[in-house]
Amino acid sequence: MAVIVSTTVNGDDVQFACEPDETLLDALRNRLGLTGAKEGCGTGDCGACSVTVDGRLVCSCLVLGVEAEGREIETVEGMADGATLHPLQTKFLEHAALQCGVCTPGFLIAAKALLEKNPDPSEEEIRFGLAGNLCRCTGYDKIVRAVQDAAKEMRGA
């Protein structure tokens, strides 16, 4: 029996109906058409489905859709301010921090959560902060550099 969930996604109040055992990832993708978050594993091991719930970074494949009730969800679709990209998005493009790009939404959300907690992370802090997100294309080099560069810009340094 489907449950009606009222929540906020990227600043918009939305309602969706989902099954009690349906993941937040499936609800976002299949009920709301927000396909930016990806299912890479469905077991919380790859981070491709990363979103934030009330500002906390989660794997949306490990959260139930019904748990979104009354929360604030942020996904990659909400990162840019209109036509103005978030500095992380800009730096990912400039540094070519993506090849296939399927892990990119998860990395962007995870990196944003990291920089909100720690605006001036060391390389090691970035590497451990993003260790829950798998990328198979880049070897992470350009991702780490993009995050370093975005952090610097966001600090106004």
Add this chain to the structure above:
Amino acid sequence: MVTLTENTLANPKERVTPTVVHNPGLAKEAFKSVGTRPLRPDGLDKVTGRAKYGADFNAPGQLVGKILRSPHAHAKIKKIDTSKAEKLAGVKAIITAADLPDLTNGDKGMYDILDNCMARGKVFYDGHAVAAVAAIDAATAKAALKLIKVDYEILPHVTDVDEAMKAKAPVLFADCFTEGVEPKPKKASNIAKQTEFGHGDVEAGFAEADVIVERSFKTEQTHQGYIEPHACVASVSPDGTGELWVCTQGHFVYRNHCAMLLGMDVAKLRVTSSEIGGGFGGKTHVWGEPIALALSRKANKPVKLVMTRDEVFRASGPTSASSVDVKIGVKKDGTITAASAELRFASGPYISMWAELGAMTSFACYDLKNVRTRGYEVLVNRPKSAAYRAPSAPIAAFAVESVVDEIASKIGMDPVEFRIKNAAKQGTKSSYGPVYGPIGIGATLEAAKNHPHMSAPLGPNQGRGMACGFWFNFGGQTCTDLNVGPDGSVTLTVGTVDVGGSRASLGLCVAEELGIPYNQVKCLVADTGTLGHNDMTDGSRGTFSSSMAGIFAARNAITVLRERAAKMWEIPVDDVVWEDGHAKATGSGHGNLAPLSLKEIAAAAANTGGPVAGHAEIVADGAGVSFATHIADVEVDPETGRSKIVRYTVIQDAGKAVHPTYVEGQYQGGAAQGIGWALNEEYIYGKDGRLQNAGFLDYRIPVCSDLPMIDTQILEIPNPNHPYGVRGVGETSIVPPLATIANAMSNAFGVRMTHVPMSPPRVLKALEAAAKA
């Protein structure tokens, strides 16, 4: 605010210009667009979540497809009872092999693909598909799978390559008689094929040697590990036409294979490739796509089929597990007198060419008088082996480069100097047959020798290693269209899937040839109804072959543009040249004619002969071979056996780096995959023949905190067969890491590691054995 149309340099001070080593007088030597680093045309969609990958596509009224898979490694299917599942409300179609009649007409390769997609009478591995369901939603489809009853007769199985070769091993196919052996064997075995390469007299060469080193190696099976599972939406109409939206490295090949297996006309099956979330060879084979089409045909509705991660590991092709023997003989002065290798590769249940590729690549880096390699394709109860980035070459290089290092050390020679002394060069007869043109192995070694990494101090428990790698690269069938819009903007339409930024590179090449800004060109990947056949994006061919075809298409368009300008000016076409994006009049009497831009000619097209276009269909012959040398510093924790890469450098020949940032990305990504293979990744099978680690938690690919920055040095030894000198760059970077790291470990603690992955338990065991000795 970022302006997405400007050519942005990410961080100019970090940008090292690629080193041009040697230019044999190509037509094209000075570039304006090629070699710059603009943003990719698909980038914005990929950082905003708009890009559509395989699982992001939906068709109206679609059903959900799910596959029932064998839990057994080897079994006869006695009966499949689908009656209960068929009665479940919401189930719209159930298929078994009976719904996929054999239409392969004696084509053994296609029959094996069919058999792998859906087992026909026997299952050959844990995960082999036996039935499939299409239902109104995922929950119903899953419930239906549980209602299908399969009656198996379990057979003895074998999953290890060496065990499978033994006389008493369970034989997978009673009609498998080793190919490539004369006379044909009388007894069936799991050795499907034997191949041999080489030249000279190996025995005589070994007799001349002062020192011989002979060792055996083993490598475990690894998966490409793309983050995006296989996904497609199939829609077949009762009139026999169909559409398939799919993540693939080659939608034309998927179309051809699916059409054959389903008895459809190629022209009536239109395949659109989605954005692809990684492939590395694993998306060059059809897996669930023919099943989705068959389900759709039976249900008369679109069917979406998405693999779970568990299915990806259990049922979509990993690379081969192997065991390899290598023997090298040298003179005291460092000259290799003879080299031989025997390579035994597990192919899964179907004959393939993985050992053959290993045998071909083994000694390709060296100039050898006497060399012999032999490969055995061995059938085992594991999933069908698939291509994985320079397939087989990393395995062969692990064994060969380990012995090369060891023998250099035995004769007291520096490992780089030893390799320089024996390196292949232009004119060398390669160990697999052809004679090399201009190649980069020597240049990468010289660059390694002079690299600051080589002389940097090492810390405690650290060792430094280096190794070389080779890959053939491939060209193949390629078809492109170039269309000039009425505003002078240019659409380049290609049929090679973009796996990592090739649309930017192809746009650069066409902008270069037309003499217009990069931003005036839009490159897109077309569906199979739009272009002629294109081979897959494999063999590092995407940028190589589609840029060649794109440049030829641009040249054809320039011919048209010159004709149109001549018409506009009313002068002979021979008096018109194309320079810097403009038609210019030459010769006497035309001095007053101002050059016509592409835009001006395009605007007048309606009155000069209609749309302006260029087209090219080619077999892109002459993919230049590629070489790399890697350097790694590895720190080993003697208490836990855990290894950490503390510094890593990739030096590789790109021919011409079209978009150097993406070339660097290929170097770094290949190195990272090789590091994972070297240190962690392996398929672990239980005694029951079942895969025990079919998930990213237990099959651990490198994460961000496992790796250091990966430094790159791009060398440019132009490929004379490409108009701009381009070589493929995607694959070679995964070839050296296994041996590089093994050599570093050997230098760190004096023990030669011969079994990959060099995981903590194996390293600890080796350390303990060394301590006892």
